[in-house]
Amino acid sequence: MRRIRLVLASSLLVEFADRETALGRIKEWADRGMATVQVVYGPEGCGKTAWLRQSAELLREMGFDVIYIDPLHQQFATHTDMADIVRRLSEAAAEAFGIAQIKLATLALEFAREALRRGKRKVAVLADDVFQAVGLDKAAQYVKGMLGLIEYPPRDYDVVIAVAATSEGITRREIGRHRWADLNAMWNMPKEGFKRLYEQIPGEKPAFEDVWRWTGGNPKLLGRLYEAGWxxxxxxxxxxxxxxxxxxxxxxxxxxxxxxxxxxxxxxxxxxxxxxxxxxxxxxxxxxxxxxxxxxxxxxxxxxxxxxxxxxxxxxxxxxxxxxxxxxxxxxxxxxx
Ligand SMILES: Nc1ncnc2c1ncn2[C@@H]1O[C@H](COP(=O)(O)OP(=O)(O)OP(=O)(O)O)[C@@H](O)[C@H]1O
Ligand SMILES: [Mg+2]
Structure with missing residues (x-):
């Protein structure tokens, strides 16, 4: 698997590190298929977005048509040959703040439906921070829309993957009460994996044990610490x-x-x-x-x-x-x- 590059701090690019277990989960879903939507939540900056982005790459390599959307920040990435849909996504992303968020969230589901309609057999929707973008009241409805792809696809398919990530504790409860999704927690990085990320940081730096004790393995704080001269x-x-x-x-x-x-x-x-x-x-x-x-x-x-x-x-x-x-x-x- 090609490891993606990520911005850890201003002018500091790192290579995606660790998270083998979480990437293994994606592989399992890709091999066996999913019966329900998977919602992942965890502490701010623990690495949900990085994992979803790396997963998009992994799924591309496994032959999926993939859409990753982050409507809150008006961003998306696709791996597909459906140029017309990608154009619509780009147009939506360029719209005014607020409108773009809703449009991108909607288009992600549309992307998947259209891919299936066109006979794609393996399709993945990775939705990042989507609940904040569509609003808490619509979060459950959005998950239901994702589930619809799995349960009522427009055409027969091999595997559809639908994953949503959120850092909102409140959404978790809203989603948890329905049977439309499984909730999965993500924690900060485990020590060994975090060490591999720490080792990528250039220059003089405090001992790893100190950084571990401060951050508890939270990669976002690692970047902040670096920027703040430790x-x-x-x-x-x-x-x-x-x-x-x-x-x-x-x-x-x-x-x-x-x-x-x-x-x-x-x-x-x-x-x-x-x-x-x-x-x-x-x-x-x-x-x-x-x-x-x-x-x-x-x-x-x-x-x-x-x-x-x-x-x-x-x-x-x-x-x-x-x-x-x-x-x-x-x-x-x-x-x-
Ligand atoms: N596995 C990883 N390898 C390398 N860098 C990582 C990894 N995970 C996270 N990072 C980096 O750490 C920072 C925070 O990660 P990320 O944005 O993925 O967290 P998040 O859980 O999505 O945060 P938020 O709750 O704010 O959405 C980013 O700069 C990201 O590039
Ligand atoms: Mg994120």
């Missing part, structure tokens, strides 16, 4: 400022602040009757997420370790990365408990 404090401050954590913490009750302080030591403190409302807020702020069981079939790649307090990973709840946890810790100290 100044982890800067990243923590940016995370805190970006989410206005000071204001957030000021709105919490004394008891909630106490729970939050406990959760910095042990994230499972949020997985209690008392902690749940706070957990909901942290999920909405993209700071923490609840983990399913570690059963491999619920995960698209390697699940997180069973527990690793240093990385902010509990049995039931995890901080998105250790730096997110650190941002909370410091803001709590500054604002006062």
């Amino acid at each position: 100044d982890a404090d800067k990243i923590v401050e940016r995370l805190a400022a970006g989410r206005d954590l000071a204001t957030f913490i000021k709105t919490l009750s004394g008891r909630e602040r106490q729970i939050l302080a406990e959760a910095v030591e042990n994230p499972d403190a949020l997985y209690t009757e008392e902690g749940m409302p706070l957990m909901e807020k942290l999920r909405e702020l993209d700071l923490a997420l609840d983990l399913f069981e570690r059963k491999p079939y619920l995960w698209v790649d390697v699940p997180p370790p069973e527990r690793d307090p240093e990385l902010g990973i509990g049995k039931y709840v995890a901080w998105q990365t250790p730096l997110h946890m650190e941002a909370i810790r410091r803001t709590l100290e500054n604002v006062g408990r």
Whole structure:
């Protein structure tokens, strides 16, 4: 498989690393077919987009007609000889913000239907951040549209692959309640694979163990750290400022602040009757997420370790990365408990 090149930071291109398990899942689906849509969610910057883009390449090599769309950022990529549809996609992508998003999302399904109509036997739709683009209320409907490709195709086919990725915790619940899709979680990169990415970074850099302890294997933060001259404090401050954590913490009750302080030591403190409302807020702020069981079939790649307090990973709840946890810790100290 040709490995795609990705922009990790401004003026830093890297080669796609690791994610063998997740690419293996794509191969399995490509070989055996899919009975339902697969929705993948995971922490911000954990590598969902990179995996989908590499999957597009893998599927092309396996003889699929592929469409990858990211309507939110008005981007798409295709592997196909259907030039007329590609032209329509390009026109749609050039439209005004908002209109393009809906059009691209719709055209992706149209691409697949048209490919099948024209007698293609292997078709893949990889939809990135599509729920944010079509709106939360339409997310389930969109998944149903993807399922329609599998269940009610315009013509007979060999394999149709339909995968959607999202970082929205809320969408997950909306999708999860229907039987139209299987939910798969993706975690930050496993240590060995993350090391291979770290090794691609040129110049002087901190020891791998330090970078691992800061990022917990989150590739986006690795890029941010590189850009910030490896100044982890800067990243923590940016995370805190970006989410206005000071204001957030000021709105919490004394008891909630106490729970939050406990959760910095042990994230499972949020997985209690008392902690749940706070957990909901942290999920909405993209700071923490609840983990399913570690059963491999619920995960698209390697699940997180069973527990690793240093990385902010509990049995039931995890901080998105250790730096997110650190941002909370410091803001709590500054604002006062
Ligand atoms: N397997 C990988 N190999 C090399 N680089 C990667 C890999 N995974 C992610 N990256 C890089 O890390 C950064 C974040 O990854 P990506 O954008 O795929 O995350 P994401 O989960 O889609 O994030 P978001 O939640 O913001 O959509 C990008 O610069 C990407 O190129
Ligand atoms: Mg993404």
